[in-house]
Amino acid sequence: MISKFDYYKADSLEKAVGFLSEKPGTKVLAGGTDLMILLRRNKETCRHLLDIKGIPEANVLSFTPGEGLFIGAAITVNEICEDNGIREKYAALSEAADSLASYQIRNRATLVGNICNASPGADLAAPLLVYNGKVHISSKEGNRVVELKDFFTGVKKTVLKENELVVGISIPDVEPGDSSVYLRKSRIKGHDLCNVGLALRLTAERELLLAIAAVATTPIRLTELEASIKEKEITPELAEWLGDEIRKYMNPRRNSIRSSPEYRLHIAGVLAKKGLLNLLEKGAN
Amino acid sequence: MCNHHENKNCFEYVDSQMPRVFLELVVNGEKVQELIDPTMTLLNFLRINLKLFGTKEGCGEGECGACTIIMNNRTVNSCLVLAIEAQDADILTVEGLSKDGELSVLQQEFIKYDALQCGFCTPGMLMSARALLDRNPDPTTEEVKEGIAGNFCRCTGYQTIVDAILSAAKREREELR
Numbered sequence: 001m002i003s004k005f006d007y008y009k010a011d012s013l014e015k016a017v018g019f020l021s022e023k024p025g026t027k028v029l030a031g032g033t034d035l036m037i038l039l040r041r042n043k044e045t046c047r048h049l050l051d052i053k054g055i056p057e058a059n060v061l062s063f064t065p066g067e068g069l070f071i072g073a074a075i076t077v078n079e080i081c082e083d084n085g086i087r088e089k090y091a092a093l094s095e096a097a098d099s100l101a102s103y104q105i106r107n108r109a110t111l112v113g114n115i116c117n118a119s120p121g122a123d124l125a126a127p128l129l130v131y132n133g134k135v136h137i138s139s140k141e142g143n144r145v146v147e148l149k150d151f152f153t154g155v156k157k158t159v160l161k162e163n164e165l166v167v168g169i170s171i172p173d174v175e176p177g178d179s180s181v182y183l184r185k186s187r188i189k190g191h192d193l194c195n196v197g198l199a200l201r202l203t204a205e206r207e208l209l210l211a212i213a214a215v216a217t218t219p220i221r222l223t224e225l226e227a228s229i230k231e232k233e234i235t236p237e238l239a240e241w242l243g244d245e246i247r248k249y250m251n252p253r254r255n256s257i258r259s260s261p262e263y264r265l266h267i268a269g270v271l272a273k274k275g276l277l278n279l280l281e282k283g284a285n
Numbered sequence: 286m287c288n289h290h291e292n293k294n295c296f297e298y299v300d301s302q303m304p305r306v307f308l309e310l311v312v313n314g315e316k317v318q319e320l321i322d323p324t325m326t327l328l329n330f331l332r333i334n335l336k337l338f339g340t341k342e343g344c345g346e347g348e349c350g351a352c353t354i355i356m357n358n359r360t361v362n363s364c365l366v367l368a369i370e371a372q373d374a375d376i377l378t379v380e381g382l383s384k385d386g387e388l389s390v391l392q393q394e395f396i397k398y399d400a401l402q403c404g405f406c407t408p409g410m411l412m413s414a415r416a417l418l419d420r421n422p423d424p425t426t427e428e429v430k431e432g433i434a435g436n437f438c439r440c441t442g443y444q445t446i447v448d449a450i451l452s453a454a455k456r457e458r459e460e461l462r
Contacts, residue, residue, distance in 0.1 A: 002293065004301040007323040007369050029367075036326070036365040037346045042293045049323075051370065078359075102435025103413070105347055107359045108366065191348070191434050 002042045009051040013138060013167065016055055021140040021163040023048045028165060030058075030073055031108040033101070034117045057167050063089070068172040070136075073112040073165075077124070078103070080111055090171065092127035092180035092199045099123055099184050102191040112166050115151070118158045118218065125152075125219035126199035127182050129211035131171040139164040152218035175204040179282050183271040187258065195259045196267045200275040202283065206234050210272070215250035215264050225249050236280055243273035296345055298329045310374045312337070313381030323369050327361075328352045330368035331378060339379035339408045343437070350436030353409035354378050360416040362435075379408035382415065390460065391415060391453040398449035402440035410436045414450045422458055426451065 005027075010016035020026055025047035029035055038044035052058050058074040063085055071080070080086060080097040087094040100106055100114070100123045114124045115135070125148070133148035140163060148169070151158050160166065180201035186192035197213035208229050213219040225246060232238055247269050252261040259267075305320035312335060319334060331337045331354070340363060343351030347362040354363045355377040382389045391414055394400070401407045410433060417424060417432035424432065429450050430443075438446060 001299075001301070001324060003324065004303050005324060006303055007306065007367065009372075029370075032365050032367070032370070033347055033362075036367075040296060040345060049367075053370075101347075102350065103416075103432060104350060104353055104360045104362045104435045105365075108361055 001039055003039050003045040003047075005046050005049045007049045007051065009054045011054045013055050013057050013165075016050060016052055017138050017140045017163070017165055019048075019050055020165055024162070026050050028052055028116075030110040030113045031076060033105050033109040034113065052165065055167075060168065064173075066173055068170055068174075070168050070170045071111050072168040073110060075111055075168075077101075077106040077109045077111060077114070081106065089174055089178075090127065090131060090180065092130065092182040092201060093124070093171075095182035096123045096127045096184075096197065096199065099182070099194070099197075105191075112169055115148070115169060116158060116160065116166055118152050118154075118156050120155055120217055120219065121194050121197065121214035122219055123182075123184065123194060123197050123213065126197050126211040126213045127180065128169060128171060129219060129221040130180060130199045130201040130209040131174070133169050133171050135169055136167045137164050138167050143167075149221050155217050177204040177283075178202070179279055181275050181278050181282070183275050183278075185267045185271060193258065196264050196271060198268065198271045198275055200272070200279055202234065202279045208234055208276070210246070212246075212250060212268060215252045215268060217251075217253075220250070222246065222249050234276075234280070236277055239273045239276040239280075242276055243269040246272040298325065298333065301325075306369050308369055308372060310371050310376060312376045313378060321368055323367070325368045326364055327354070327356075327366040327368045327371050327376075328363040330371075331363065331376075337378050337380050341405055341408060343405070343409075348437070349406070349409075350413065350433075351406055351409045353412045353436060355412055355416055358416075358419070360413055360435075377412070377415075379411055382411060389415075390456050391418070391450070394449040394453040394456065395446070398445045398452065400441060400445040400449035401438075406436055406438040406440075410438065410446060414446075414453070417450070418454055418457060422454060424451070424454060 027046040029049045029051045053074045058072040060072040061075045063069050077097045114122050135146045135151050137144050182199045184194040184197040186194050199211045201209040210222040247265045252264040301324040306323045308321050309318045331340050341351040343349035345364045347365045352363040356374050413433050413436050429447050
């Protein structure tokens with residue numbers, strides 16, 4: 001490791017954002033499952049590490065009826081998996097959390113870290129997108145809230161400035177009858193990145209919402225597709241159409257080592273069809 | 286000879302010479318206090334400072350699970366955790382599984398079922414299995430496979446490992462409860 005850094009564990013948000021603005025060359029450390037690899041490979045270097053696991057606000061995982069869910073930046077993926085309330089209300093989020101990497105990694109990796117890392121294939125992005133996730137950002141200058149769909153700007157790039165810290169992500173409460181599903185395809189069963197990750201949500205008003213990962217430079221919410229579905233009735237017959245239609249809204253890259261664009265387009269269609277049937281079956285029970 | 290800090294492709298641990306930080310934690314039931322390099326991983330701390338060579342470095346990137354240990358009752362890849370992050374933590378490594386010179390039930394079943402060949406993955410595999418049985422004393426075959434999905438074995442083909450864990454689960458339920 002070329003990086004020579006000191007380590008600071010902040011015990012308050014104020015101290016953390018103060019540290020960030022005073023010390024250039026600081027990297028934020030939550031789970032470390034991405035950062036430690038980049039530091040080891042010398043792809044990233046840093047002079048200071050700011051551990052945010054001691055910040056009280058970052059350790060909050062709370063659900064407020066009528067308001068929704070808040071997931072702090074230090075909440076691990078396994079804490080999401082183990083929360084039965086989340087599984088009941090936001091099924092796609094639990095399913096995406098289950099499918100992320102291995103048990104050991106999920107014990108360290110955080111949901112917010114998965115989002116801040118901004119990989120095009122971030123598993124947890126798609127479910128948060130269909131639930132209209134909001135990113136809560138703090139800096140010494142104050143706080144701001146950014147819609148998750150506006151948060152990603154490119155491969156591993158976000159709107160986050162160097163002196164800013166994500167405190168957590170919130171998603172609104174949902175009405176009874178709202179259901180969702182997350183489907184992914186990876187090369188092997190078990191510990192692998194996804195070739196396509198697709199979240200579908202059917203709201204209580206029978207509006208179909210979709211978001212997809214690993215088929216463009218960022219995870220994307222398929223708003224145009226959603227608009228074209230709006231006039232149609234959500235029935236099992238629509239699944240076939242959806243499977244073909246979804247392929248028009250993505251742009252997988254050609255030089256990926258995991259799979260060809262043709263394969264990803266095909267799989268996206270298969271998953272969309274399967275996902276919608278799956279959702280309708282859930283609703284029928 | 287590689288000039289570690291200059292060579293971008295060198296993965297060996299070299300002291301960063303940064304100011305020491307004070308670390309206090311419990312490893313296998315014993316309190317440890319040391320001044321350490323803040324850039325050191327927990328894996329290197331265990332192996333280099335504490336001479337606990339049971340925990341292995343495989344990939345160094347959280348893929349293979351050879352460095353799996355139990356930290357505050359949860360498995361982690363110790364290659365991805367900084368030693369200083371383990372401040373006040375309770376650590377269990379493979380060395381802590383046996384009691385008074387007697388191998389644990391899990392270790393005995395690994396031997397009985399030939400659940401290893403070269404043995405490099407075994408310490409990590411044992412820790413994942415230990416954590417699995419702690420949270421689920423009666424796992425199904427599928428649950429065992431999922432529980433060790435983060436541990437690679439390039440020798441056995443996994444079947445004997447799964448058998449050993451299932452057998453250990455059965456024995457633990459019968460003998461230890």
